[in-house]
Amino acid sequence: MKHVIVGNGIAGVHAAEAIRAIDENAQITMIGDETLLYSRPMISYVLDGSQSHKKLPIRSERFYEDLQIVPLLGNRASRVDVVQRHVAFADGTQVAYDRLLIATGADPRPLKAEGMHLGNIFYLRTENHVKQLVAALDDGFRHALVLGGGLVGFKAAYGLLKRGLSVTMLIGSGYPLSMQVDKTAGRMILDELLEHGLNVEVGVNVSAFEGNGTVRQAVTDAGRRLPCEIVVIGKGVIPARSIIPRRRIDVDLGVLVDGHLQTCEPGVFAAGDVAEMVDIARGVRWVNAIWPEAAAQGRVAGFNMAGRPVVYPGSLSRNVMRVFTLDVLTVGIANPPEKAPFRIVQRGGPSFGYYRRLVFKGDKLVGAVLINRIEQGGVLRSLIENRVPIRLPQEALLAPGFNFIQLLP
Amino acid sequence: MKQVVVHPERCVGCMQCMLACATSHSKSLSLFAATRETPQPKPRIHVGAGRFNEGFPNRCRHCDPAPCQSACLAGAIYRRANTGTVLINPDRCINCASCAMACPYGVIRFHEDPLGPAGHSIAVKCDNCSSRVANGLIPACVETCKSGALTYEEMDAAMRRKNRAVARSMSLDAASSAMPTGVALLKTVRQSELQLQTSALRSQGGDNA
Numbered sequence: 001m002k003h004v005i006v007g008n009g010i011a012g013v014h015a016a017e018a019i020r021a022i023d024e025n026a027q028i029t030m031i032g033d034e035t036l037l038y039s040r041p042m043i044s045y046v047l048d049g050s051q052s053h054k055k056l057p058i059r060s061e062r063f064y065e066d067l068q069i070v071p072l073l074g075n076r077a078s079r080v081d082v083v084q085r086h087v088a089f090a091d092g093t094q095v096a097y098d099r100l101l102i103a104t105g106a107d108p109r110p111l112k113a114e115g116m117h118l119g120n121i122f123y124l125r126t127e128n129h130v131k132q133l134v135a136a137l138d139d140g141f142r143h144a145l146v147l148g149g150g151l152v153g154f155k156a157a158y159g160l161l162k163r164g165l166s167v168t169m170l171i172g173s174g175y176p177l178s179m180q181v182d183k184t185a186g187r188m189i190l191d192e193l194l195e196h197g198l199n200v201e202v203g204v205n206v207s208a209f210e211g212n213g214t215v216r217q218a219v220t221d222a223g224r225r226l227p228c229e230i231v232v233i234g235k236g237v238i239p240a241r242s243i244i245p246r247r248r249i250d251v252d253l254g255v256l257v258d259g260h261l262q263t264c265e266p267g268v269f270a271a272g273d274v275a276e277m278v279d280i281a282r283g284v285r286w287v288n289a290i291w292p293e294a295a296a297q298g299r300v301a302g303f304n305m306a307g308r309p310v311v312y313p314g315s316l317s318r319n320v321m322r323v324f325t326l327d328v329l330t331v332g333i334a335n336p337p338e339k340a341p342f343r344i345v346q347r348g349g350p351s352f353g354y355y356r357r358l359v360f361k362g363d364k365l366v367g368a369v370l371i372n373r374i375e376q377g378g379v380l381r382s383l384i385e386n387r388v389p390i391r392l393p394q395e396a397l398l399a400p401g402f403n404f405i406q407l408l409p
Numbered sequence: 410m411k412q413v414v415v416h417p418e419r420c421v422g423c424m425q426c427m428l429a430c431a432t433s434h435s436k437s438l439s440l441f442a443a444t445r446e447t448p449q450p451k452p453r454i455h456v457g458a459g460r461f462n463e464g465f466p467n468r469c470r471h472c473d474p475a476p477c478q479s480a481c482l483a484g485a486i487y488r489r490a491n492t493g494t495v496l497i498n499p500d501r502c503i504n505c506a507s508c509a510m511a512c513p514y515g516v517i518r519f520h521e522d523p524l525g526p527a528g529h530s531i532a533v534k535c536d537n538c539s540s541r542v543a544n545g546l547i548p549a550c551v552e553t554c555k556s557g558a559l560t561y562e563e564m565d566a567a568m569r570r571k572n573r574a575v576a577r578s579m580s581l582d583a584a585s586s587a588m589p590t591g592v593a594l595l596k597t598v599r600q601s602e603l604q605l606q607t608s609a610l611r612s613q614g615g616d617n618a
Contacts (some may be wrong), residue, residue: 058484292480320506376515405457
């Protein structure tokens, strides 16, 4: 059985390991445009200075050899032919498959602006991006502009602040991480950043960059000029779908897959940031482009490819991060429609030193936002993921002395 | 292969397991001296209040597959093949808390550890007392538990004992019960208290259904 995995991020790696664990004779080929096997979320820690670039790799250099995987690294595949059952490269090379996993990840959404050719304008997705960004910091630049208040923009702003730069973050909503947290938590996080020197502007869009070789200022839609020497663009990611034959394989935002992570084309699977499937909390199809999802999906995809029909119950958004003195953990839906069957209970807030917001849909938990005391957040995540009906009074879950053990069956 | 088996119905909430666990992961290995260490050693087993306010010893289950291992950003969590123990490498851990977000049991904590890198908080959880076992001892929590809530045995043996106890308690000569009568009575009282509390909360706050 010939398995071809396009993408050597964590989804691809876990898939390969799962296949090899079941089938010692399978042929496995991994195609990836990056040559390093590393932890993508860790680049934020390299940016903020807490981890060295050398700690990024999460598998040994002998990974491919030890698992007898044929690596084809350094180039993106250019297309998939599902009739001929092969993956083709631009130079005409073809790799035949019996089972194919599309784990190509997602690319930063490009910014439409003039002057993008100027130096020191960065996206923050790859280890190469962070390497260049950190090198630019070593050149002594002081003023940074971050576009976007989502996960990438937020972590970029935080990292640059920790490095001692003067940072201005341009966000669309009234608070950062608006997809992950509600107004109250958003306010607490924003205040924490403001206290540490962040400048924030809401509703400002950049249409051009100006400079002499390297960027010197950004020009807003309204014509204002914002001085900056470093720019990081965090305006979301788009699943990397260019190799997919759209007439044969259904694609919405991501590649559509079923409960076995298989696309509509038999034998072709998808996992990770590129894949779109039912979101357990939302109840509709969604792309949850986060590391733990890619890790879990890759493994299940690998089992299915190797002939073991493991079901994947659906994806779930979740994030945990430490922001100066705050710890933030979010799962599922933070901002539901404010009507039945949704019900929100919350406790704590800006002057309490902690915050808890639980979102219920009927008797099931579908969302949680925690600020501080996050250690047992996994219990809540597990309740959401397993759709466990909560029989205790919902308010009881918020009591300061409440022990999450009471929720364990 | 022996493993730590939890019998939650026998836990009386004395928390001695927490003290023994912390002590056995200290530099001095003495309870008295451990309380004076910096950083202070902390337990990896956590006795929380269960549904009836009874004690519940919450420890890492060393799951297979381990969600914490899958979610770890830094590749710091691994399994020791011969014992199945899931371990966190203190030198690779970046304190991101992804493992805690993954753990369905809430058994991971974050703090500076006497046996970890100085001055840095890291993820800490039960390590199956690997060093004690390697030296011929049994896990500290089991050694100290007086009520039999934590035992160190083969899972088959534990199941056999429990099946026998339940069978005996249902026999015609039902003089012996499946759990100590004092503990059973305590749980009944607590359960009634909780039901009273719950109905009081419900009548105040309206129906949650």
